[in-house]
Amino acid sequence: MTKRKITGPKPVIFFLLKLTVIMFFIAPFYISIVYAVKSPEETIKTGLAFPTGIYWENFTEAVRVSNFFSAAKNSVIVTAACVLILMVVCTMAAYVIARNLKSRLYSGMYYFFLAAIMLPFQVVMMPLYVQLKNMGLLNTRIGLILTISGFQTAYNIFVYVGFIRTIPVEMEEAAYIDGAGKFYTFWKIVFPLMKPIISSTLVLNALTVWNDFTTSLIIAQRPEVRTIPLTQYFFFGEYNIELNMAFAAFVMAMIPIIILYLLMQKYIIGGVMAGAVKG
Amino acid sequence: MTIKLKKRLTNLAFLLPALLLFGTMVVLPFISGAKISFTDWDGFSEVYNFVGMKNYLKIFKDPTIGEPIKNSLFFTAVTVIGNNLFGLLLAMALKKNTRVNRIFRTFVFMPFIISLVLTGFIWSYIYSDVFYELLGIKSLLGNKKTVMLGICIMGMWRDIGYAMLIYLAGLNAISDTYYEAAEIDGAGPFTKFRYVTLPMIAPAMTINITLFLGWGLKVFDYAMTVTHGGPGRASETFALYVYNYTFPYNKAGYGQAAAIVMMAAIVVITGIVTFFLRRREVDL
Secondary structure, three states, rough: OOOOOOOOOOOHHHHHHHHHHHHHHHHHHHHHHHHHHHOOOHHHHOOOOOOOHHHHHHHHHHHHHHHHHHHHHHHHHHHHHHHHHHHHHHHHHHHHHOOOOOHHHHHHHHHHHHHHOOOOOOOHHHHHHHHHHHHHHOOOOHHHHHHHHHHHHHHHHHHHHHHHOOOOHHHHHHHHHHOOOHHHHHHHHHHHOHHHHHHHHHHHHHHHHHHHHHHHHOOOOOOOHHHHHHHHHHHHHHOOOHHHHHHHHHHHHHHHHHHHHHHHHHHHHHHHOOOOOOO | OOOOHHHHHHHHHHHHHHHHHHHHHHHHHHHHHHHHEOOOOOOOOOOEEEEHHHHHHHHHHHHHHHHHHHHHHHHHHHHHHHHHHHHHHHHOOOOOOOHHHHHHHHHHHHHOOOHHHHHHHHHHHHHHHHHHHHOOOOOOOOOOOOHHHHHHHHHHHHHHHHHHHHHHHHHHOOHHHHHHHHHHHHOOOHHHHHHHHHHHHHHHHHHHHHHHHHHHHOOOHHHHHHHOOOOOOOOOOOHHHHHHOOOOOOHHHHHHHHHHHHHHHHHHHHHHHHHHHHHHHHHH
C-alpha cells in the first residue's frame, strides 16, 4: 500500500478540534493551579490569565486549616498497608483457586468472589460499623485498613486468577518433582512470574484506597485518623473556604497522585485493562 | 498423614488469610445486615423488635422514594451513554500512535486518577465562580432542574478517559486486513464503521456499559459531598437515600432494607443488560 501524503487544511482542522476537546479535560487542572497560586487581589484583577508568581500564603493557610499533613500521613499509611495486604493475601488465594478450578469447591469459590464484586458498600455499612465498634476498631486506621482490604479482596482474586490461568503449570510440576513444597514453588516460581499483573493491580489498588471516601466516611471519621478525601469533605463542609485557599488545598491533594500517574502510567493503564470488570 | 490431606491443608493455608479477611469484613456484616433489615432498630439502642417484612413494604409505599430512584437512573443513563459515546469518539480520534496523541490520551485519562470528592469540589467551584464570572451562567448545582446534569458532567469528565482506554484496546486489536478487504469491496467510512469497527469492539462496549452501569447505580460521593442531595432533595441518589436513613435519620432497620433492595436492583439490572449485550455480541 502506498502511503498517501496528507495535505490541505483537513488535518489542521482535525487537530484543532481535538485540541478543543482536550481543553475540556485539562481546563479544571489549569484553573485549579492558576487559582491556587494567585492572591485574592490578583484573582480579581487577572482572573484566569497565566499567574505572575506564587502566592505561598494560600498553601500555608490551607495546610494549617485543613490539617493537611496529618491527613496525608493517614492516607499514606492506610494505602501502603492495604496494598501490601492485598498483594500477599490475594495472590496466594488466587493461586490455589486458579490451579484447582476443575474442582467444584474451588470454582464455586471463584464465582462467589466474582459475584461479590458487584456488592454495594451500603449493604454492609451499618453492620460493619457495629461490628468494628464492638471489636474496638471503629475510628482506627487498622479498622479502616481491614475494611478496605476486605472489600477489595474479591476483585483482586478475580484479576489474579485470570492471570495465573495463563501461566503454564509445567514449571511448577518440575519443581514439585524436585521435591519443592507448595510455599517454595509459589513464592520462588509463580509469584515472580506474576510481576506484571501485580504491579498493575498494585497501582490500581493504591488509587482506589487513596481516593476512597464512602468507606472512610463510615469507619474513620475522628479527626486524628481522617484520610485526605475525608479531611476535604469536612474542611469544605464546615467552613466557607476562600476561593484561592480552596484551590491550594485541591492542588496539594492532586500533586502526589498526579506524580504517581505520570511515573506509573504504563501500570495504571495495564491495571485498567486487566480489571475491566471492576464493580 | 495422607498425601491428600496434606495437600488439602496446604491449600487451606493459602486460602485462609483471604477467607478470614473477606469473611469478617464482608460476609459476616452481610448476614447480620440481612437480619437488621427485618427489625425496627434505630442504630444505637440496645433493644429492637422484629417487624417481619414491614420495612420492605414501607420502601415501596414511601412517596419520597421516586426522586432518588429517578436521580440514580438519570445519572446512570446519561453517564453510560455519554462515557461510551465520547470515549469511543476519542479513542477513534486518538487511535494512531503518534507523540501528540499519546500526550492527548494522558490528559484525557488524567481526571480518572483524582478522587470523586476532589472532582466534586473542583467542579462546584468551577460552576459557582469560574462559569459565573466568565460566562454569566449560574451554577448548575444551585438549580433543582439542572443539578443532576451538573453532577453528570463532572462524572463524565472523570470517567470518559477510562472508557477511551477500553475502546483503544478494542480498536488496536482489529487487524488492518479487515479494513483493506472492506475498501476493496467499495465500503465508505460509515459502512466500514458499521460493519467492521462496531462488531469488533462489541466486547469492549459490553465492558464499558456494564461497568458504568454498576458505578452509576451506586453513585454516592458527588451528591454526598457537594450538594448534600440538594437543593431540596433534587440530587438525592438512591445510595444517599440509604445512607440518610441508616445514619442521620437513625432508622437503621429501614435503611438496611433499602440497601438490600438497592443491591437486588443492581444485580437484576446489570444481569439483564449483560445478558442482552452478550447475545448482541454474537449477532453483530
